[in-house]
């Protein structure tokens with residue numbers, strides 16, 4: 001099983017706040033240095049690595065002399081802006097010691113939800129990797145609001161793995177991996193060595209964040225593994241406090257918890273659709289249309305009985321049954337107001353109804369992913 005990580009040529013490594021800041025005590029430069037050394041060694045083997053690093057808020061809090069994480073968004077954003085400077089400065093120094101350039105990339109949820117920006121982010125990242133640069137990614141905390149937040153960097157790590165079609169996502173944290181229960185509260189909990197990322201039982205075992213400085217906890221790591229698996233990436237959750245965890249995992253050692261992907265990679269576009277967290281609206285389908293989608297056909301206007309939301313051509317929308325069940329999601333060829341005008345009507349009438357026709361389908365099957 002562990003050959004899955006050994007064989008990975010393109011990896012996303014995520015390091016959490018607790019590790020990066022040594023539980024909030026300020027940037028742990030020694031730890032950063034150790035990751036840089038290991039990533040440099042992986043590079044030398046011809047692998048490409050993207051680093052998703054948390055720690056900006058915690059580092060900023062420390063610089064500003066705050067001992068408690070504030071609740072107000074603007075204060076968190078201010079702390080992140082201060083801390084991100086120190087974070088990238090420390091990484092740049094650590095990697096330059098190994099002759100590697102770094103690049104800072106700050107992303108928001110909207111960047112990955114917008115089709116054009118998604119494609120831009122993807123091509124910038126793959127270009128950087130081809131140039132031998134180590135991209136260092138964090139959420140763009142300065143501009144995010146609650147609605148557009150990834151919130152935790154486990155989710156961001158998984159989306160980056162989808163974005164660049166990584167083969168492995170390695171999540172380093174302050175525990176050895178996934179335990180049968182939170183080891184902080186249950187000393188009898190045992191470590192899970194490996195299993196299918198999609199196995200729903202893991203969600204019940206995982207709890208929230210361990211410390212006041214982290215966001216996600218184990219549950220976001222499990223969901224990140226599920227998300228990564230949808231694009232064929234295997235996830236490993238391991239302790240960042242072990243000696244050389246990245247090198248040992250890349251050598252095939254059975255460290256931490258491996259949550260492997262069992263499906264083949266979806267096509268890049270379908271991946272993006274499957275991970276599209278924010279949808280612009282809903283199309284409510286009749287039973288015939290719902291059945292057609294499930295058997296892999298395109299969505300035609302005739303099967304749409306209601307249009308919800310306000311969206312433009314090209315937006316991602318959910319296709320739902322009258323009962324609310326999501327059957328599929330996809331990129332719609334017509335705006336919401338156009339959809340309302342052509343709903344329940346055969347495709348042959350679209351030109352008459354609108355005065356023009358873009359596509360005969362409302363959503364083409366190539367631009368759709370079934371749930």
Ligand SMILES: Nc1ncnc2c1ncn2[C@@H]1O[C@H](COP(=O)(O)OP(=O)(O)O)[C@@H](O)[C@H]1O
Pocket residue numbers: 015016017018019054172173174175177178179180181182183184205206207208209210211214215216217218219
């Ligand atoms: N089943 C579990 N197995 C391991 N850790 C768990 C589990 N449930 C909850 N946790 C907690 O998740 C924490 C790791 O997540 P988090 O604090 O968000 O760290 P990070 O900053 O690395 O993302 C652990 O310290 C642990 O207390």
Ligand SMILES: N[C@@H](CCC(=O)OP(=O)(O)O)C(=O)O
Pocket residue numbers: 015016017018053054055056057058080138139141151152153154209213214215216217
């Ligand atoms: N963007 C935030 C990271 C959010 C966060 O705490 O994530 P995590 O450490 O994964 O729980 C920061 O840099 O502080």
